[in-house]
Amino acid sequence: MTLFCQVVMEQQIVHATTGRVRFRVPRVQRDPAYGKLLVQLLESLAIVEQVRLNPQAATVVVQYQPHLLDEAAVYERLKQCFEQAMVAVPQPFPDSAAPAEAIALEDYEAQVEADARLETDWERLGLPLVALGVSLLSAPLELPFAVVGATVLASAWPWFQRVGHQMSQGHPPNVDLLDSLWMVLHTVNGQFLAPALKTTLAGARADVRDRQRRQQMDRYPSVLMAHYEHLTVERQGHCLRIETQELQAGDLLWLQPGDVVPADGRVVAGLAEVEPAHFEPSRQVWICRPGDALYAGCQILTGQVQLWVIRSGWQTRLGLMTDLLHTEPVYDSALAHQQGEFARHAVLPTLALSGALWLTTGAYGPAIAPLQFDFGSGVQLSLRTVMLSAQVFAVQQGVYLPTAGTLEQLAQLESLVIDARAGLPQPQQAHILIQQLRQLGLDIYLLQDQGRPLEGTTEVTGDRLPDLQAYLVGKRRRVGWISFGETCSCPEPTWLPIRWRPPTFDPNAKVVVLLDGDWSALGRGIALARDALERTYQNVALIALPNLAVTFGGLFLGLHPVVNVVTNNATAFIAEFWHGNSTQFRTALLPSVSTTVPLRPLPLESPQLAVAP
Secondary structure, eight states: OOHHHHHHHHOEEEEEETTEEEEEOGGGGTOHHHHHHHHHHHHTSTTEEEEEEETTTTEEEEEEOTTTSOHHHHHHHHHHHHHHHHHHSOOOSOOOOOOHHHHHHHHHHHHHHGGGSOOOHIIIIIHHHHHHHHHHHHHHHTOOHHHHHHHHHHHTHHHHHHHHHHHHTTOOOOHHHHHHHHHHHHHHTTOOHHHHHHHHHHHHHHHHHHHHHHHHHHHSOSSTTTTOOOEEEEETTEEEEEOGGGOOTTOEEEEOTTOBOOEEEEEEEEEEEEEOOTTSSOOOOEEEOTTOEEOTTOEEEEEEEEEEEEEEGGGSHHHHHHHHHHHOOOSOOHHHHHHHHHHHHHHHHHHHHHHHHHHHHOOHHHHHGGGGOOOSHHHHHHIIIIIHHHHHHHHHTTEEOOSHHHHHHHHTOOEEEEEOTTOOSOHHHHHHHHHHHHHTTOEEEEEOSSSOOOTTSEEEOGGGHHHHHHHHHHTTOOEEEEEESSSOOOOOTTSEEEEESOSSOOTTSOOEEETTOOHHHHHHHHHHHHHHHHHHHHHHHHHHHHHHHHHHHHHHSOOOHHHHHHHHHHHHHIIIIIISOOSOOOOOSSSSOOSOOOOOOOOTTSOOOEEOO
16 A cells, blocks of 8 residues: 555545644544654644644644645645654554544534535525525426426535535434435425525525634734734843744733734833733723733833733733634533434434335325424534633633533532642632632532631541542532642543643643633633533524424424424524624623622531531
């Protein structure tokens, strides 16, 4: 087998948009050395801005600068990296089957991204509009059946392509198969308007979605502060001339009028009028003084200030939000997996139900109606709207949630362990947050060997940690573990690690990061995560209930299929672009906070742990 054939087998493009491409690379699931080298090779390319490796899903997402080279040249450079990695790290053993969980994630990701495959404007909206016009004029002009039918089926070609792609890859049938059959059967029976309207409305939604995405990406530049070529900074007492990407935490630099702040930091000297960055809640010009925080993207209008750099590059708030919007890490939540599993297992029974109805009634209308059952598209729509918007909003609030699964875990916390063995920062703020969390029903454990007890917490010493761990695991509690310092000390892989203002962090790690070291930020993060999850459930109900009503109407009342198409697309439009596309989320844990919370005794079967007075 030639090297080229091996490379083709090793990676496959599963999704691509301008400036971003997602590869499926099965080998990264079982060969960490290959994955590490591949990331290094891809990141070494001048056109590449960001690489995200997901071994569990066997995917590699590459974000690049599309204006430097044409698409063919970009893909050629990327292919060379795969070839070099293949030569440097030969296959150590034959391909093996991927874990069931990883396969489920692959299939769900492919299913969700199927409607975002690259299509021309003509395929997406032009041909469906022609098909809709032809179907409306078919009766008045007595157009030939074959001409109208061929036009309508041609407008559904993207559906047929996706079904063929799924089947060729060995994936189980999904909802695209049901949609394709529904459109074909209606067309064959002379019902042209419903399938033509379906392709038109779906294309219109996709067009609006892409326009919104382009507008959103324009607000978050992919190259941070591109007009800065060199900066003069003070580092450890030495004056250096460096490029922007070489900025480090601890550097000092002066900013003059007209300068855009290139990093997140704190003002140590000077006075200036500042125009806030576009992602900040208020766009009002303000006066910054020593001690104030400045974020990448702000602009100095008048005066001058000296900035002490805290975070630079992709670890600034601007960088984290840009990375989230480019990579869309929204496919790892348990809710998404459950919906994907349900949809996959419901396709064949739905086909069987339609066949049984046709055999028993002989009427194609009621038999076709079940093919339009909704299998949780509210979850799919919420991934790229509610979940992603909440992740971006969380960064604005000082909390980095790297994936939708992390957001989901944070929203569902039942217990919180505070590892204060290295000290507890801001104990008064911690006390306020603990009171709020206890009112929400969370159990709070304070892990420390010495120090003052904290009211509202169950105190645990280091030697009793195994007992606490066994108790929480045995009770299957959803636990968050907050630690302070440069490393994460979370002892249980199923718990959610929360890090307090780490100097650096891995954007691929499923860890909640408190960017500014603020207890109230954790409260805001939990509140907005719960709000996002509630909106997702609301989207599911908003789409599923009307869908069930019109589907059963088609089954038992002979409801016209156009009503089904209009209802399904109208609710999807509301869920995606109105209800799910909000950029603001709830940040208050409680409407009002009481000053004291009565302590609850631990259950009898819990380990004997001392409770702070």
